[in-house]
Amino acid sequence: MSILALDIGGTAIKYSLFDSSGVPLTITYEIPTPKTETDNHIIDAVDQIIIEMKRNHDIAGVAVSTAGVVDAEKGTVVFAGPTIPGYTNTPIxxxxxxxxxxxxxxxxDVNCAALGEFxxxxxxxxxxxxxxxxxxxxxGAIILDGKVWKGxxxxxxxxxxxxxxxGHTFQDEAxxxxxxRNYSQMSSFPVEELNxxxxxxxxxxxxxxxxxxIDELIASLNQGLLTIAYLIAPDMIVIGxxxxxxxxxxxxxxNDKMKNSIVSERLMPKSIRCADLGNTAGMIGALYHFKEKHPSV
Incomplete structure (x- = not known):
C-alpha cells in the first residue's frame, strides 16, 4: 500500500508516491498549476493525477500540502491570496x-515543509x-512539542x-x-535579468x-530571527x-549575525540550520501529517 503526496503551489503541483515510512516509491512528478487570471482548475488536475496514479498503484490515502491558509480539520483552504485566484474555500x-x-x-505548505524537516x-x-x-x-511555521501550532x-x-x-513588512526586506531589487539598484542590472x-x-x-x-538580506532576516528567538525560544530555527x-x-x-545581535547568547536557539529536504519537504511533511491522523494506514 502506498500514499500519494501532493504539493500544490502557485507555480506547480508536485506529486509522488511514498510508503508509510517516508521512502519514495516513484520519482517526483510535476505539472504547471492550472490557473487563469481569475480562476483555477486545481481540483480537476488533482482528480486526473489520482486517476493516473491509481491505474498502476494501490493507493491507501492522499496527503496534500498546499499554498493558502488551511483549516486542517476540515481540509479546506480558508484563504488564498492572488497567486491562486478563486482558491479560497476550496474543500480539498x-x-x-x-x-x-x-x-x-x-x-x-509551509507547515508541511516544517513537519518534513522536523x-x-x-x-x-x-x-x-x-x-x-x-x-x-x-x-513561517511553528512546531511546539512535536505539533504544528496553528493559532x-x-x-x-x-x-x-x-x-x-x-513601514515595510518583514518579507518586503528579507x-x-x-x-x-537591492542588487539591481546597486549594480544597474535589470531586475528581469536577475534571480x-x-x-x-x-x-x-x-x-x-x-x-x-546578500549581507543586507541577512541583516533583514536577522530581525525576524531575533523576534522568533525572543518570543518563542525554539530549540531550532530552520531556514527553508x-x-x-x-x-x-x-x-x-x-549564525554569526544572530550571535552578534542577540542580547545574550543564552537566548540563542540550540541550532540555526538551512533546510535539508529541498523540494520534497512539503510532500514529506504532508505524509507525516497524514500518518498522525491515520496511524494504521
Missing part, C-alpha cells in the same frame, strides 16, 4: 474523499522548531507580515524579491555588490525556501 479533503474513496488530509530533515531530533521559508515572500485563525507563523519600523541563484553565483565569483546585497540551497555560503553568516 471532502472532494478527494468523495471522488477517490480514500482518506485524505490537507495542511498548509521528521526527516534538518530539524530531526528537536521538540520545538520554527521554519522560515525565504522565497518570493517569507513564510485561533489557522495562520500562526505568518512571519512575513511582521511590520518593521521602516525575501529573494528584496535581494533582487537569487544568479546573485549568489556572482557573490561567490567576487562581485562586491552581490556580496553586499530557495535560499536553503546556499547552505555553505549562508549558514555560518546567519
Amino acid at each position: 479533503k471532502q472532494w478527494i474523499e468523495e471522488t477517490a474513496a480514500v482518506p485524505c488530509e490537507v495542511e498548509n 521528521w526527516k530533515g534538518a530539524g530531526k531530533g528537536s521538540r520545538s522548531l520554527v521554519c522560515v521559508t525565504v522565497g518570493t515572500g517569507v513564510g 485561533s485563525t489557522h495562520s500562526a507563523g505568518e512571519i512575513g507580515y511582521l511590520p518593521l519600523s521602516s 525575501s529573494t524579491t528584496a535581494l533582487v 537569487g541563484k544568479i546573485i549568489f553565483k556572482k557573490a561567490k565569483a567576487g562581485d562586491a555588490d552581490a556580496a553586499r546585497a 525556501g530557495g535560499i536553503a540551497a546556499q547552505k555553505e555560503y549562508l549558514e555560518n553568516k546567519i
